Every structure is written in structure tokens, then in C-alpha cells.
Amino acid sequence: MPAVSKLNHVGNHYKTMKTFILTYLILLLSTNLKSAQIDETKDYLQYHKQIIEAEKLIGEENFKAALSQYENVFDTYEFVFLRDYQVAAQLALFLNDKQKALHYVKEGISAGWELKAIKKNKYLSQLNNEPEWKSIVNDYDSLRKVHNESLNQPIRNKAKKMFSKDQRKAFGALLKIGDKAQQKYAERKFAPHSERQVFELIEILESAGYPGEKLIGNRYWISTILSHHNSISTEYVKKDTLYTFLKPRLFEALRNGQMSPYEYATIDDWHRTVVSDRKEPGYGFLIAPTKTSLSVTNELRQIIGLRPIEVRNKLVDVEQRTGMNFYLPGNPWVRGNIEIKD
Helix, strand or coil, rough: CCCHHHCCCCCHHHHHHHHHHHHHHHHHHCCCCHHCCCCCCCHHHHHHHHHHHCCCHHCCCCHHHHHHHHHHHHHHHCCCCHHHHHHHHHHHHHCHHHHHHHHHHHHHCCCCCCCHHHHHCHHHHHHHHHHHHHHHHHHHHHHHHHHHHHHHHHHHHHHHHHHHHHHHHHHHHHHHCHHHHHHHHHHHHHHHHHHHHHHHHHHHHHHCCCCCCCHHCCHHHHHHHHHCCCCCCCCHHHHCCCCHHHHHHHHHHHHHHCCCCHHHHHHHHHHHHHHCCCCCCCCCCCCCCECCCCCHHHHHHHHHHCCCHHHHHHHHHHHHHHHCCCCCCCCEEEEECCCCCC
């Protein structure tokens, strides 16, 4: 692609790179992006809406109806997020349907659930005494192979290298003492690196789609890179045009199942928080919602198919009462309930 060869000559200087952005983005907008187009009959915003309905049933402890709802989703959509198999397996076990629980454990392995992670789930440990458990262990490699063969390995390798670069560069900020020194490093050293990373991501989006759980079996690497990009500094983020371009494409990836709602929320939460200098409500991860801002937070979450705060908190309560693990996403600042402040 002609624009790519031009970008390879772009230096680290921010102003020089900015002169290429408009031409590059216009070329991309005119490209036929077949790989990123959504299957109109498989809108994953509807997928997540149905999962939220199942989660509401879990909050009411109507586990049988909740499992039925999950199974309806599994029957409808070709790609299923690993977390939903994880929850279904535990619901089946709670309902004493061990065969069905084992079935969803197998489905989970084929979707990327590692055996060591399964063994860490205390609630599922009661399956270890079932005769079929031994067959799961014996079949693990073949089930794991199904997962690996479903991934785009070249893109996965590229995304992993991008993440490693990002971590090394981000570590440099930790070595700087004081806010001014860290901001100077972020804008002069990290920003040019981050821009090159974003341009590389745009190329991947164009050729293969968003590199998340569906494409590369990982929902952390790229969302971390973009979260770092959106948190360089308030001044930088306010002027940044790359994320402005990326945002609708990320939403498209969300709709076609290549991106999870949590990934989108993590990335956009940083942008909203930094641009507003922590004054505007977000998705409830970086800034805890208040009683007055809760409706805005829940509206943002609804748009992207992320459960309302109240539903999440009910799920946490059910986890504590039953011992099940619903693998609720969070970050180092969020564990368990999301506090709603006065």
C-alpha cells in the first residue's frame, strides 16, 4: 500500500508525522474494508444485550432461565466469547447438570480457556471427580489446537511485539521523578512511539480487523496500547486526531464481535477522563459514578453493550453467595462492586 511506504520514513518528530495523517486517513477511508464489514445478521451489540438479560436473571438467582438464555445466544452466534462459556459451565453445575457443565468446559477450552486457569476455579473443582474429567485432561491438547488454529497467528505475533514495545516504553515514565518530568517524557518520547503503534494498528484494522479475543485470542494487548495512547497528557490527548479517526472503527469492531465491550470501555474511559480532566462521567472504571452521574454512566455502557453498574454489582453479590466466578472485567482500581458515591 503506497501510504504505508511513506509512513515508514516518518521520523519520531510529532510535527513531521502530523503532516502525513490527513492523506493517510483519506486513503484508508476510500479502501474497500471487506474484512471489517459486519455481518448484518450477527450484530454483536445484540449478542451483548442478550447476555445482559441472562445476567439480570442471574442477579435474580433464576439460574435455569439464565442458562437457557446463554444457550440461545450460543445457538445463534458462530463466535462466542470465552467468558460466556465460563459462566454457562458454572450455571450448569449449580443446576447439578454435570454433563452440560463438562460440555461447556470443553467449549471453553476450544475458545481459549487454559487448563491451569480452569483448575484455579474453585467452584468447578467438584468436576475433578467425574469420570469425564479425565477425558477432558486427555483431550486438552486437541481442544487447544482447535483454538490456536482459529487465530490469525501472524497478527497475534505482531500484536504481541507491539505490546512488548509499549510496555518497555511505558516503563521509562516510571523512572522519571515528578509529574513534570513524567509529562515531558510522555509527550517527547512516548507520544512519537505511540503514534507509530497506532498507525501500525490502523494497518492491521484495514487488513484483518481488530486484534482482540476473536482474532488473536487476547483482549489485553491492544486495549492497553490504546489506553496508554489516550493517557499521554491532557494537552496531547485534546489535540490528538488519531483516536478521533480510530473511534468509529473500534465501534465497528465491537459490533462485528472482534472487540469486547470492556475493551472499548477501557480505551474510551481513559480518553474521556483525560480530556475532561476527570470532570466528566465515564464508564465507571476510572472514576466511580455518583448518584447524579449514574444515569450517564449507564447510558454510555448501554451504547456499547456493557452491563449497567447495578447489574454488575448484583453479579458480585451472587458470586459471594454461591462461590461462582463470573469473570467480571475490571482493572487494578476495580475489584468487586463498583461504588456509587453520594
